[in-house]
Amino acid sequence: MKIARHLMRRAWATATLLMLTAACLPAAADCDATRLGVSRVLHLELAGAPVPDQLAPGEVVLSFDDGPARNGRVLEALEAECTRATFFLIGQDIPGLPGQAQHLINMGHTVGSHTHDHANLTKLPLADAVTDAVRGREDVEAVLKQPVALFRFPFAISTPELEAAVSAEGMIPVGVSADGKDWTGIPPEDSVAMILAKLEEHGRKGVILLHDPLPKAAERTRLLLQALKEQGYRVVALEGPAG
Numbered sequence: 001m002k003i004a005r006h007l008m009r010r011a012w013a014t015a016t017l018l019m020l021t022a023a024c025l026p027a028a029a030d031c032d033a034t035r036l037g038v039s040r041v042l043h044l045e046l047a048g049a050p051v052p053d054q055l056a057p058g059e060v061v062l063s064f065d066d067g068p069a070r071n072g073r074v075l076e077a078l079e080a081e082c083t084r085a086t087f088f089l090i091g092q093d094i095p096g097l098p099g100q101a102q103h104l105i106n107m108g109h110t111v112g113s114h115t116h117d118h119a120n121l122t123k124l125p126l127a128d129a130v131t132d133a134v135r136g137r138e139d140v141e142a143v144l145k146q147p148v149a150l151f152r153f154p155f156a157i158s159t160p161e162l163e164a165a166v167s168a169e170g171m172i173p174v175g176v177s178a179d180g181k182d183w184t185g186i187p188p189e190d191s192v193a194m195i196l197a198k199l200e201e202h203g204r205k206g207v208i209l210l211h212d213p214l215p216k217a218a219e220r221t222r223l224l225l226q227a228l229k230e231q232g233y234r235v236v237a238l239e240g241p242a243g
Protein backbone atom coordinates (compact mmCIF):
# COMPACT_ATOMS: atom_id res chain seq x y z
CA MET A 1 0.00 0.00 0.00
CA LYS A 2 2.78 2.36 1.00
CA ILE A 3 4.73 1.46 -2.14
CA ALA A 4 1.68 2.10 -4.31
CA ARG A 5 1.28 5.49 -2.68
CA HIS A 6 4.89 6.37 -3.35
CA LEU A 7 4.55 5.28 -6.98
CA MET A 8 1.48 7.47 -7.35
CA ARG A 9 3.40 10.36 -5.84
CA ARG A 10 6.27 9.72 -8.23
CA ALA A 11 3.91 9.73 -11.22
CA TRP A 12 2.41 12.96 -10.02
CA ALA A 13 5.88 14.38 -9.65
CA THR A 14 6.83 13.43 -13.20
CA ALA A 15 3.66 14.93 -14.62
CA THR A 16 4.36 18.28 -12.97
CA LEU A 17 8.10 18.30 -13.54
CA LEU A 18 8.10 20.39 -16.72
CA MET A 19 5.81 22.96 -15.22
CA LEU A 20 7.92 23.09 -12.06
CA THR A 21 11.15 23.44 -13.97
CA ALA A 22 9.74 26.47 -15.72
CA ALA A 23 8.46 27.93 -12.46
CA CYS A 24 11.73 27.38 -10.59
CA LEU A 25 13.94 29.44 -12.85
CA PRO A 26 15.55 32.35 -10.98
CA ALA A 27 13.90 35.71 -11.26
CA ALA A 28 16.35 36.89 -13.96
CA ALA A 29 17.20 40.58 -14.46
CA ASP A 30 20.22 42.25 -12.87
CA CYS A 31 21.46 39.07 -11.20
CA ASP A 32 25.13 39.80 -11.69
CA ALA A 33 28.18 38.70 -9.69
CA THR A 34 27.63 41.44 -7.12
CA ARG A 35 24.57 39.56 -5.81
CA LEU A 36 24.66 36.70 -3.36
CA GLY A 37 22.87 34.43 -5.85
CA VAL A 38 22.62 30.64 -5.62
CA SER A 39 25.79 28.61 -6.00
CA ARG A 40 24.11 25.25 -6.56
CA VAL A 41 20.95 23.21 -6.02
CA LEU A 42 21.12 20.31 -3.57
CA HIS A 43 18.78 17.52 -4.59
CA LEU A 44 17.48 15.64 -1.54
CA GLU A 45 16.35 12.04 -1.51
CA LEU A 46 14.39 10.07 1.06
CA ALA A 47 16.62 8.62 3.79
CA GLY A 48 19.57 10.65 2.53
CA ALA A 49 22.24 12.15 4.78
CA PRO A 50 21.28 15.18 6.92
CA VAL A 51 21.49 18.39 4.90
CA PRO A 52 24.51 19.87 6.78
CA ASP A 53 26.47 16.71 5.99
CA GLN A 54 25.84 17.39 2.31
CA LEU A 55 27.24 20.93 2.49
CA ALA A 56 30.85 21.99 1.97
CA PRO A 57 32.52 24.63 4.15
CA GLY A 58 31.22 28.04 3.13
CA GLU A 59 27.83 26.69 2.02
CA VAL A 60 24.57 27.67 3.71
CA VAL A 61 20.88 26.93 3.19
CA LEU A 62 18.38 29.69 3.93
CA SER A 63 15.14 28.56 5.56
CA PHE A 64 12.07 30.35 6.90
CA ASP A 65 9.45 28.76 9.15
CA ASP A 66 5.83 29.43 10.14
CA GLY A 67 4.66 31.08 6.91
CA PRO A 68 3.22 31.84 4.58
CA ALA A 69 3.70 35.49 5.53
CA ARG A 70 0.92 37.91 4.63
CA ASN A 71 3.32 40.31 2.95
CA GLY A 72 6.10 39.55 0.51
CA ARG A 73 8.84 41.73 1.99
CA VAL A 74 11.16 38.83 2.78
CA LEU A 75 10.72 37.67 -0.80
CA GLU A 76 11.72 41.11 -2.02
CA ALA A 77 14.86 40.97 0.12
CA LEU A 78 15.75 37.56 -1.32
CA GLU A 79 15.01 38.66 -4.87
CA ALA A 80 17.23 41.72 -4.46
CA GLU A 81 20.13 39.31 -3.90
CA CYS A 82 18.93 36.82 -6.55
CA THR A 83 18.92 34.08 -3.98
CA ARG A 84 16.56 31.29 -2.96
CA ALA A 85 15.28 29.86 0.30
CA THR A 86 13.13 27.03 1.59
CA PHE A 87 9.88 27.97 3.34
CA PHE A 88 8.26 25.54 5.79
CA LEU A 89 4.55 26.35 5.96
CA ILE A 90 2.02 25.64 8.71
CA GLY A 91 -0.81 23.68 7.09
CA GLN A 92 -3.78 25.18 8.90
CA ASP A 93 -2.76 28.72 7.88
CA ILE A 94 -2.57 28.02 4.17
CA PRO A 95 -6.26 28.02 3.16
CA GLY A 96 -6.46 31.68 4.20
CA LEU A 97 -3.33 32.55 2.24
CA PRO A 98 -3.24 30.34 -0.87
CA GLY A 99 -1.90 33.15 -3.07
CA GLN A 100 1.07 33.67 -0.79
CA ALA A 101 1.93 29.95 -0.80
CA GLN A 102 1.82 29.78 -4.60
CA HIS A 103 3.82 32.99 -4.86
CA LEU A 104 6.75 31.30 -3.11
CA ILE A 105 6.88 28.71 -5.87
CA ASN A 106 6.44 31.31 -8.58
CA MET A 107 9.44 33.20 -7.20
CA GLY A 108 11.60 30.08 -7.48
CA HIS A 109 11.72 29.14 -3.81
CA THR A 110 11.30 25.69 -2.31
CA VAL A 111 8.32 24.86 -0.11
CA GLY A 112 8.21 22.33 2.70
CA SER A 113 5.64 21.53 5.38
CA HIS A 114 5.73 22.27 9.10
CA THR A 115 2.80 20.14 10.44
CA HIS A 116 -0.88 21.06 10.41
CA ASP A 117 -1.00 23.05 13.65
CA HIS A 118 2.58 23.52 14.83
CA ALA A 119 2.28 21.14 17.77
CA ASN A 120 5.45 20.03 19.53
CA LEU A 121 5.46 16.51 18.10
CA THR A 122 7.72 15.18 20.85
CA LYS A 123 4.85 15.75 23.29
CA LEU A 124 2.30 13.70 21.30
CA PRO A 125 1.82 9.94 21.04
CA LEU A 126 3.80 8.79 17.99
CA ALA A 127 0.71 7.98 15.89
CA ASP A 128 -0.81 11.41 16.57
CA ALA A 129 2.47 13.13 15.79
CA VAL A 130 2.71 11.38 12.43
CA THR A 131 -0.92 12.22 11.65
CA ASP A 132 -0.24 15.90 12.33
CA ALA A 133 2.85 15.88 10.12
CA VAL A 134 1.10 14.07 7.26
CA ARG A 135 -1.94 16.33 7.48
CA GLY A 136 0.31 19.39 7.32
CA ARG A 137 1.97 18.08 4.19
CA GLU A 138 -1.42 17.37 2.61
CA ASP A 139 -2.57 20.92 3.45
CA VAL A 140 0.36 22.32 1.48
CA GLU A 141 0.04 19.87 -1.41
CA ALA A 142 -3.67 20.61 -1.76
CA VAL A 143 -2.98 24.26 -2.48
CA LEU A 144 0.24 23.94 -4.49
CA LYS A 145 -0.92 20.89 -6.49
CA GLN A 146 2.52 19.35 -6.27
CA PRO A 147 4.33 16.88 -3.99
CA VAL A 148 5.95 18.41 -0.92
CA ALA A 149 8.54 16.14 0.68
CA LEU A 150 10.68 18.52 2.73
CA PHE A 151 9.61 18.79 6.35
CA ARG A 152 10.65 20.79 9.40
CA PHE A 153 9.72 19.74 12.93
CA PRO A 154 8.01 22.53 14.93
CA PHE A 155 10.48 24.22 17.30
CA ALA A 156 13.13 22.18 15.41
CA ILE A 157 12.67 19.49 18.08
CA SER A 158 12.50 15.81 17.21
CA THR A 159 13.60 12.35 18.29
CA PRO A 160 15.20 9.54 16.26
CA GLU A 161 11.86 7.69 16.51
CA LEU A 162 9.95 10.67 15.07
CA GLU A 163 12.56 11.20 12.35
CA ALA A 164 12.16 7.58 11.29
CA ALA A 165 8.36 7.76 11.43
CA VAL A 166 8.03 10.83 9.20
CA SER A 167 10.66 9.45 6.83
CA ALA A 168 8.55 6.30 6.51
CA GLU A 169 5.73 8.56 5.32
CA GLY A 170 7.89 9.92 2.53
CA MET A 171 8.98 13.13 4.25
CA ILE A 172 12.54 14.46 4.48
CA PRO A 173 13.24 16.22 7.79
CA VAL A 174 15.45 19.29 7.40
CA GLY A 175 17.14 20.26 10.68
CA VAL A 176 18.53 23.61 11.82
CA SER A 177 22.20 24.51 12.33
CA ALA A 178 21.96 28.26 12.97
CA ASP A 179 18.81 29.62 14.63
CA GLY A 180 18.55 33.42 14.47
CA LYS A 181 16.28 33.39 17.56
CA ASP A 182 14.15 36.04 15.86
CA TRP A 183 11.14 34.64 17.74
CA THR A 184 12.58 36.10 20.98
CA GLY A 185 12.23 39.63 19.58
CA ILE A 186 15.98 40.39 19.67
CA PRO A 187 17.24 43.10 17.28
CA PRO A 188 18.00 41.96 13.71
CA GLU A 189 21.71 42.72 14.21
CA ASP A 190 21.82 40.30 17.15
CA SER A 191 20.05 37.59 15.11
CA VAL A 192 22.61 37.93 12.37
CA ALA A 193 25.54 37.85 14.81
CA MET A 194 24.09 34.72 16.42
CA ILE A 195 23.69 33.01 13.05
CA LEU A 196 27.25 33.83 12.00
CA ALA A 197 28.60 32.49 15.30
CA LYS A 198 26.61 29.25 14.93
CA LEU A 199 27.83 28.77 11.38
CA GLU A 200 31.42 29.11 12.61
CA GLU A 201 30.70 26.48 15.29
CA HIS A 202 29.48 24.13 12.56
CA GLY A 203 32.55 24.50 10.38
CA ARG A 204 31.34 27.55 8.41
CA LYS A 205 28.30 25.81 6.96
CA GLY A 206 24.75 24.81 7.81
CA VAL A 207 21.02 25.45 7.62
CA ILE A 208 19.92 28.91 8.79
CA LEU A 209 16.50 29.44 10.39
CA LEU A 210 14.45 32.64 10.41
CA HIS A 211 10.67 33.25 10.43
CA ASP A 212 9.20 35.29 7.59
CA PRO A 213 5.89 36.27 9.31
CA LEU A 214 7.67 37.99 12.24
CA PRO A 215 8.11 41.78 12.57
CA LYS A 216 11.35 43.10 11.03
CA ALA A 217 11.75 39.86 9.06
CA ALA A 218 12.69 41.67 5.86
CA GLU A 219 15.21 43.93 7.61
CA ARG A 220 16.70 40.88 9.34
CA THR A 221 16.91 39.02 6.05
CA ARG A 222 18.61 41.92 4.27
CA LEU A 223 21.20 42.22 7.03
CA LEU A 224 21.79 38.49 6.98
CA LEU A 225 22.26 38.34 3.22
CA GLN A 226 24.67 41.27 3.33
CA ALA A 227 26.71 39.62 6.09
CA LEU A 228 26.79 36.27 4.28
CA LYS A 229 28.00 37.99 1.14
CA GLU A 230 30.69 39.94 3.00
CA GLN A 231 31.94 36.77 4.63
CA GLY A 232 32.09 34.85 1.39
CA TYR A 233 29.31 32.36 2.09
CA ARG A 234 27.57 30.64 -0.81
CA VAL A 235 23.84 29.85 -0.82
CA VAL A 236 22.65 26.35 -1.69
CA ALA A 237 19.01 25.90 -2.73
CA LEU A 238 17.18 22.72 -1.76
CA GLU A 239 15.14 20.54 -4.06
CA GLY A 240 12.93 17.61 -3.05
CA PRO A 241 12.73 14.23 -4.81
CA ALA A 242 10.07 15.64 -7.13
CA GLY A 243 12.30 18.49 -8.27
Ligand SMILES: [Zn+2]
Pocket residue numbers: 065066114118153154155
Ligand atom coordinates in the same frame (compact mmCIF):
# COMPACT_ATOMS: atom_id res chain seq x y z
ZN1 LIG B 1 7.75 26.81 13.55
